[in-house]
Each structure stands twice: as structure tokens, then as C-alpha cells.
Amino acid sequence: MDILQLQRKAAELRADVLTMITNAGSGHPGGSLSMMEIIVALFYRQMKIDPENPSAEGRDRFVLSKGHAAPALYAVLADKGFIDKREIENFRQLGSCLQGHPDKKKTPGIDASTGSLGQGVAIAGGMALGAKRSGNDCQIYTVVGDGELQEGLVWEAAMAAVHYKLDNLTVIVDNNGLQIDGRNDEVMSLGSIPEKYRAFGFKVFEIDGHDFEQILGALAAVVFNKPKCIVAHTVKGKGVSFMEDKVEWHGKSPSSEQLQQALKELIRDTDK
Amino acid sequence: MTQTNDSVKKATRTAYGEALVGLSEKNEKIVVLDADLSHATMTYDFSKKYGDRFFNMGIAEANMICMAAGLSAMGYIPFVSTFAIFGAGRAYEQIRNSVAYPHTNVKIALTHSGVTIGEDGGSHASIEDIALMRVIPGMTIICPSDALQTRKAIQAAAEFSGPCYIRLARMASPILKEMPFEIGRANILAEGEDVVIIACGLMVHIALKARELLRQKNIHSAVVDMHTIKPVDKVMIRRLAERFSKIVTLEEHSIIGGLGDAVRDELPENIKIKKLGVTDVFGQSGKPEHLLQHYRLDAVSVMQDIMEAMFQNF
Numbered sequence: 001m002d003i004l005q006l007q008r009k010a011a012e013l014r015a016d017v018l019t020m021i022t023n024a025g026s027g028h029p030g031g032s033l034s035m036m037e038i039i040v041a042l043f044y045r046q047m048k049i050d051p052e053n054p055s056a057e058g059r060d061r062f063v064l065s066k067g068h069a070a071p072a073l074y075a076v077l078a079d080k081g082f083i084d085k086r087e088i089e090n091f092r093q094l095g096s097c098l099q100g101h102p103d104k105k106k107t108p109g110i111d112a113s114t115g116s117l118g119q120g121v122a123i124a125g126g127m128a129l130g131a132k133r134s135g136n137d138c139q140i141y142t143v144v145g146d147g148e149l150q151e152g153l154v155w156e157a158a159m160a161a162v163h164y165k166l167d168n169l170t171v172i173v174d175n176n177g178l179q180i181d182g183r184n185d186e187v188m189s190l191g192s193i194p195e196k197y198r199a200f201g202f203k204v205f206e207i208d209g210h211d212f213e214q215i216l217g218a219l220a221a222v223v224f225n226k227p228k229c230i231v232a233h234t235v236k237g238k239g240v241s242f243m244e245d246k247v248e249w250h251g252k253s254p255s256s257e258q259l260q261q262a263l264k265e266l267i268r269d270t271d272k
Numbered sequence: 273m274t275q276t277n278d279s280v281k282k283a284t285r286t287a288y289g290e291a292l293v294g295l296s297e298k299n300e301k302i303v304v305l306d307a308d309l310s311h312a313t314m315t316y317d318f319s320k321k322y323g324d325r326f327f328n329m330g331i332a333e334a335n336m337i338c339m340a341a342g343l344s345a346m347g348y349i350p351f352v353s354t355f356a357i358f359g360a361g362r363a364y365e366q367i368r369n370s371v372a373y374p375h376t377n378v379k380i381a382l383t384h385s386g387v388t389i390g391e392d393g394g395s396h397a398s399i400e401d402i403a404l405m406r407v408i409p410g411m412t413i414i415c416p417s418d419a420l421q422t423r424k425a426i427q428a429a430a431e432f433s434g435p436c437y438i439r440l441a442r443m444a445s446p447i448l449k450e451m452p453f454e455i456g457r458a459n460i461l462a463e464g465e466d467v468v469i470i471a472c473g474l475m476v477h478i479a480l481k482a483r484e485l486l487r488q489k490n491i492h493s494a495v496v497d498m499h500t501i502k503p504v505d506k507v508m509i510r511r512l513a514e515r516f517s518k519i520v521t522l523e524e525h526s527i528i529g530g531l532g533d534a535v536r537d538e539l540p541e542n543i544k545i546k547k548l549g550v551t552d553v554f555g556q557s558g559k560p561e562h563l564l565q566h567y568r569l570d571a572v573s574v575m576q577d578i579m580e581a582m583f584q585n586f
Binding site for chain 2: 057061103104105111112113115116118119122123124125126127128129130131133134136152153156157159160163164
């Protein structure tokens with residue numbers, strides 16, 4: 001897929017995300033939209049994966065540490081054919097394979113159950129350690145929220161990733177600046193995220209998290225003997241005018257009128 | 273018939289360390305993680321022999337548990353060790369969400385459980401870990417009663433796929449007579465007709481000693497080693513309920529949520545049960561044998577408490 005196709009794909013999947021959340025009547029639109037270009041770049045260009053064989057040993061692994069952004073992951077998995085596209089209508093419903101937060105037991109294509117913040121980055125570290133130990137040359141990618149960096153476990157995991165020289169691990173920070181209770185720095189100041197990761201010993205890239213060329217460039221960069229951190233500056237609720245950078249869209253469902261308006265904006269984007 | 277030989281003592285944590293080294297020769301999938309306590313949890317020998325399969329995670333238990341989950345996702349069988357309080361306690365939610373919720377193949381072998389941790393005191397004495405692990409769906413819980421059984425339990429844990437908690441002790445304890453070991457299948461160690469003592473871990477040898485003391489008072493007790501607390505041996509418990517109107521449980525753990533409750537949950541309502549254990553109080557510093565006396569978990573106290581309970585027709 002070229003850049004234009006990737007952009008169209010992101011717009012199309014944003015529409016799926018919002019439809020899914022509106023159907024369910026609950027979910028997390030803001031953080032699902034902010035990481036859309038990142039997850040599209042990973043699943044449509046960067047990662048070695050096969051929907052026909054979702055548990056192939058040599059596949060790259062993806063861990064959605066910010067598990068509440070599951071709708072973005074589900075939209076991708078449905079579009080790629082890991083799951084039946086119709087299943088997204090059952091998101092968050094009783095008996096569905098699409099739980100409120102990712103569940104590896106229920107959903108093909110999901111490598112780690114996440115949702116309790118901070119744990120995904122550590123699980124990804126364990127996968128990277130296991131891959132290195134066994135000579136599996138797969139890559140491990142994890143997306144972590146910026147608010148999630150307030151969890152001490154994230155920094156325990158960072159310490160271990162550097163100690164064990166996990167250069168097969170890429171931690172991508174979806175740095176949209178907002179969390180449920182407000183702006184990150186009003187809730188609990190994060191300081192400089194790139195400097196923190198640099199101080200732990202990561203190779204750090206800072207990019208515009210909605211610019212495919214920058215995302216793909218940072219993902220493709222090869223790093224030896226240390227893990228990689230991509231700090232992606234993003235806009236929460238990206239792609240929908242009334243949601244962008246609005247903290248109240250962290251975890252609520254649009255009304256059907258709001259959905260229609262959002263879809264109009266997104267269709268315009270897919271026609272570009 | 274003497275059931276214990278006090279001249280040969282070994283801590284279950286020591287047997288754990290030996291079992292890891294022995295098993296890992298044959299099973300290359302076994303990896304071991306520790307949180308800066310390898311000399312105490314006894315994973316040290318493994319780390320020397322299999323350095324490339326040993327990962328010291330530093331003093332960071334939450335990360336250790338989650339990285340073990342990640343290692344299991346890559347096909348390894350991680351054994352994770354620290355003290356019970358820091359594993360089952362501090363990293364509880366990581367065990368719940370990253371290990372048990374996805375039903376990973378992670379083995380959590382925690383040492384220094386119970387009040388017999390000794391001089392380190394109440395901050396370190398875990399009396400809640402069985403209760404914490406018991407409420408997690410799909411968690412297997414084994415509390416081996418001696419060094420021989422520990423070895424078999426570690427092998428059994430490595431051979432099945434799923435999360436497993438193995439509760440180990442710091443204090444050296446007698447080697448009991450060798451019995452078959454199967455997860456979920458309790459062993460009757462001694463027969464008797466007046467009362468049955470169902471115990472686990474270190475308390476099994478205490479139960480056997482208390483049995484001798486009771487016999488001198490003309491009370492004949494049976495002793496059952498309930499090494500697997502989850503899934504508990506329901507068949508055995510129901511069979512015991514048919515034979516005995518009085519059942520005593522004995523554990524080095526809070527009487528809330530541990531072995532006693534696991535047994536009681538399977539008993540018909542008309543069967544009387546007396547739960548002996550730590551009575552909703554914290555541990556404290558002291559020599560292990562003094563602590564056992566203080567918390568009424570030594571053989572004499574156990575004998576007295578059983579006598580008293582029987583006199584009161586519990």
C-alpha cells in the first residue's frame with residue numbers, strides 16, 4: 001500500500017471504530033482514533049503477519065498495551081481477515097469474541113490480553129526476551145498510552161528491556177496528551193517522555209504520529225543492542241472535528257447523529 | 273508406626289531449587305525468573321548451571337510476572353520465584369490479568385510463605401497467598417508437604433499447561449514417607465477413626481506429630497495430606513465426610529480463604545469442621561519454632577486444640 005492508500009485505509013477504519021463504539025453504546029473513541037495511523041502502518045506495511053496463519057511461529061507480535069483502544073485493533077483485524085467483519089457489530093456484547101479490552105483467548109490475531117495499564121509493555125518485553133533466547137527473528141511491537149506511562153510498571157519494563165538489550169522490541173508511545181481526568185500534565189506531570197526513555201537507554205525517535213512517512217521511517221530504522229522507542233505526537237480523537245483534542249471523548253459513545261456527522265467527515269477523507 | 277524422621281530435614285524451597293536443575297536437563301523449555309532473591313528462593317543453583325535460561329529481573333516483581341507471561345507466549349515454561357508476599361501479594365493483579373486471565377503456562381513458585389519465615393517478621397510473612405490465588409479462576413494451587421513431594425510437584429507443574437501456584441517454605445522440615453503424587457489427589461498418610469486432620473505444607477508433619485500425642489490420650493486420628501488446594505480433592509473430602517463426623521483442617525495460613533475454607537466448601541452442612549491456622553492476625557519476628565508455638569501451630573498446641581474442640585463436641 002502506498003501512502004495515499006494507507007491514509008484512505010486509516011479514514012475507513014476510523015469509521016469502523018466509531019460505528020462499533022456507537023453500536024456498543026460504550027468504548028473509547030479518543031485513543032482509538034489517535035493511534036490509527038500507527039496501527040495501520042504496523043499491520044499494512046511493517047509487520048510480518050498472515051491472517052491465514054495467525055499463530056505462525058515466526059510472525060511479528062503486536063501488544064496493545066493501551067488495551068482500551070481495542071476498537072482500532074478490532075477494525076484492523078476484521079479488515080485483514082483475522083476475524084469475520086460482521087463480528088464487529090457484536091463488540092462489547094455478551095458472548096462476543098470482541099471484548100471491551102483485548103482477550104487473546106477469544107480473538108484470533110491477538111497475542112496478549114491487555115487492558116490493565118502498564119502490563120502490555122512488560123508482556124511485550126517477555127516476548128522479545130523469549131524471541132531472542134530462542135533465535136526467533138520476529139519483531140515485537142507495543143503501543144502504550146502517554147497517561148499509561150504514569151504506571152511504575154512501564155519503567156520496570158523499560159529497565160529490563162535495556163538490561164537484556166532487546167533490540168527486537170519497539171515501544172510506541174501514543175502521545176496525545178490527554179487521559180480520562182484531563183491533560184496529562186494536569187493529572188500527573190510526565191515531564192519529557194523522550195528524555196525519560198533516552199535516560200533508560202532506549203534509542204528514541206520523535207515523530208508526528210499521523211504522518212505515515214515519519215511513522216514508517218521510524219519503524220524501519222534498525223537499532224542494535226538496545227530497544228527502540230517511538231514517541232508519536234498525536235491528537236486524541238483525530239479525524240473527527242468535534243472530538244479532536246477533547247478529553248470528554250476518552251471513553252464515551254457518540255450518539256447516532258454524532259456518528260453520522262463523523263462518518264461524513266471521514267468519507268470526505270477517504271475520497272481525497 | 274512413625275511417619276516422620278526428624279533426623280533428615282530439608283526445606284521445600286531447597287527441594288524446589290534441586291528439582292529445577294534436575295528437570296531442566298531434559299526440558300529445554302524451562303526458564304527461571306527471580307527478583308533478586310535467588311539465594312533465598314534457591315533458584316541460584318539453576319542460575320549457575322543454566323545461565324542462559326535464568327533471568328534476574330531485579331527488585332521488580334510486577335514486571336517479572338508480566339515478562340514471564342510474554343516468555344510463555346513464545347513457548348517457554350517460566351518458573352517465577354520470589355517470596356510469597358511479593359509474588360502473590362505485590363504482583364497479585366499482574367498474576368490475575370497477565371498470567372491467569374489468558375490462562376498462560378506460567379508457574380509461580382513462591383517461597384518464604386507463612387509465619388515460619390521467622391526473624392524477618394510480619395511484613396514478610398505471607399498468610400494470605402492461598403486465599404489470593406484461590407479466588408482466581410483456573411489457578412492450580414499446590415502446597416507440598418516435604419522435599420520429596422516438592423520434587424514431584426515441580427515436575428507435575430511443568431508437565432501440564434496452565435497457570436500454577438506452588439507454595440514453598442523457608443524452614444527445613446522432615447522428609448515424610450514417600451507417597452504417589454498426582455495434582456488434585458490427596459493422600460491418606462495415617463488412619464484413625466475418631467477425627468481426621470486435613471493439612472497441607474509444613475503442617476502435615478505437625479499433624480502427624482499431633483496424631484501421636486492424641487493417641488497417647490486415646491484419640492485416634494487420621495491424617496490427610498491435601499497438597500493440592502485447587503482443584504481440591506472433592507472425592508476424598510466427600511469420602512472423609514462419610515467416615516468422620518469431625519474434621520479438622522490445619523494450615524500455616526490465615527483460616528480465612530485457605531485450605532480450611534476449600535475443604536469446608538465441599539462438606540455437607542451437617543459435618544462439623546474446625547479450622548486451625550493463623551487466626552486473622554499478622555505474623556511477627558521470632559525463631560520459626562517459637563512462632564509455631566505462638567500461633568498454636570506446633571504439635572502440642574494442635575493436639576490441645578483438637579482435644580478441646582472434641583470435648584466441646586464441635
